Amino acid sequence: MQAKLNVNALFTLVPNKCDYTFLYVIGRGGFGRVWRAEHKKTKHQFAIKEMQKCKIINKKSIGSVMNERYLLSNLRHPFLVNMHTAFQDRESLYLVMDLMTGGDLRFHICKNRKFNEEQTKFFIICLLLALEYLHHNTVIHRDIKPENLVFDRNGYLRLTDLGIARIWKPGNDGDTSGTPGYMAPEVMCRQVHGVASDYFAVGVIAYECMMGKRPYLGKTRKEIRDQILSKQVTIKTNQIPEDWSEDAADFINQMIQRKPVNRLGFYGPDEVFAHPWFKNVDWDAYLTQSKQAPYKINSNSDNFDYKFANIKEPEDEAQAKQNAELLRRDSIQEAFNGYTYKSQNSQQTIQDQTNSKPTTSMSQQITPTKKKLLDSEPQVELKSQKKYHLVSTPRFNKKLNFTADQPLTERGQAKKHFDF
Numbered sequence: 001m002q003a004k005l006n007v008n009a010l011f012t013l014v015p016n017k018c019d020y021t022f023l024y025v026i027g028r029g030g031f032g033r034v035w036r037a038e039h040k041k042t043k044h045q046f047a048i049k050e051m052q053k054c055k056i057i058n059k060k061s062i063g064s065v066m067n068e069r070y071l072l073s074n075l076r077h078p079f080l081v082n083m084h085t086a087f088q089d090r091e092s093l094y095l096v097m098d099l100m101t102g103g104d105l106r107f108h109i110c111k112n113r114k115f116n117e118e119q120t121k122f123f124i125i126c127l128l129l130a131l132e133y134l135h136h137n138t139v140i141h142r143d144i145k146p147e148n149l150v151f152d153r154n155g156y157l158r159l160t161d162l163g164i165a166r167i168w169k170p171g172n173d174g175d176t177s178g179t180p181g182y183m184a185p186e187v188m189c190r191q192v193h194g195v196a197s198d199y200f201a202v203g204v205i206a207y208e209c210m211m212g213k214r215p216y217l218g219k220t221r222k223e224i225r226d227q228i229l230s231k232q233v234t235i236k237t238n239q240i241p242e243d244w245s246e247d248a249a250d251f252i253n254q255m256i257q258r259k260p261v262n263r264l265g266f267y268g269p270d271e272v273f274a275h276p277w278f279k280n281v282d283w284d285a286y287l288t289q290s291k292q293a294p295y296k297i298n299s300n301s302d303n304f305d306y307k308f309a310n311i312k313e314p315e316d317e318a319q320a321k322q323n324a325e326l327l328r329r330d331s332i333q334e335a336f337n338g339y340t341y342k343s344q345n346s347q348q349t350i351q352d353q354t355n356s357k358p359t360t361s362m363s364q365q366i367t368p369t370k371k372k373l374l375d376s377e378p379q380v381e382l383k384s385q386k387k388y389h390l391v392s393t394p395r396f397n398k399k400l401n402f403t404a405d406q407p408l409t410e411r412g413q414a415k416k417h418f419d420f
């Protein structure tokens, strides 16, 4: 006998806007607002990124938002802002993510201008751990900047916004995505780029925390580009602020190298972790988040720029009419098929679960230099595997409630090479 499908029951299981109370706006993105929201049934709070379909279409970014949702459903890490659910209605897409109540690093840079070495090192370690995970999964973030780094209430920093992140593929020289000021010169100059482009931005952020300004300044993309192309910035010994170590300055100098091949991280995360600045770092204490964060978050404040988050956009009646017409078209709505998502570990059923497949093809060639590096530093490889092992231990998964659905690579299995 054929089982009868209860369409109404199925529909109620699909996540949707009515499941949440949208409390207030906490951030602003390229396609809409980010909300603090509460799941009505469980009372859990989340951040929900709302993205207007019209804006996505007008900016020709359907591929990017679908890609972000796809990546997020395959990635899970304590230093990433992880996704729980995604859904849509006729007007918008919604990404339900971990709520980070500490605000983004831009907000705190505006407030403090500079940070001390201990605080900066802590931020950079959180970021490096997130990047190590992404890079081992062949994903380049491509938009590392203070706005995309958000604090939890304990002062731990997490990476968000995979809007322009990509699984690496050869021939990416056509892409110039990113934000001037943090964008690596090879990306600005439309050259093939790899993981090293993310490390350039890490260097810029560390420099900014130390010096109170970015290494390559300018008001426009062209001005910044001219600055980068005109000379290599280096922190000289006499410019190192009091109470900062030479190791810190050396690390930053190696990260802001304009030529990717000269940049620390060109050969992957292991050479970054091996830098003397991290000599006595207890990585496990970070991964288990048992270390006290040196930068204190004010938990009585919302930690975001209320005015910026709530800017009202001017209403354009003609545009609104055109948008409404656009959204009525089935062909437009079909472009977002597969966006809705619920963790496979949950009891719920999804109507439009994506059936796209990962495209993990990448160059696996080992260059002679890289081979030398991998052969000569077994302890670095070991250290890295230890960290990975830790991430996948049941104890750790339990603690962080990890439910990776389809990891792109198995932990420990990946001995990825980074000549991409």
Ligand SMILES: Nc1ncnc2c1ncn2[C@@H]1O[C@H](COP(=O)(O)OP(=O)(O)OP(=O)(O)O)[C@@H](O)[C@H]1O
Pocket (backbone or CB within 6 Å): 026, 027, 028, 029, 030, 031, 032, 034, 047, 049, 068, 081, 097, 098, 099, 100, 101, 103, 104, 147, 148, 150, 160, 161, 162, 163, 164
């Ligand atoms: N999970 C979160 N918790 C708290 N605040 C967040 C969270 N995610 C984002 N925000 C805030 O909202 C801002 C915008 O979010 P996000 O960077 O994801 O959007 P975006 O820049 O528009 O992304 P995209 O490039 O995909 O358009 C962030 O800079 C941050 O201040």
Ligand SMILES: [Mg+2]
Pocket (backbone or CB within 6 Å): 029, 147, 148, 161
């Ligand atoms: Mg962003």
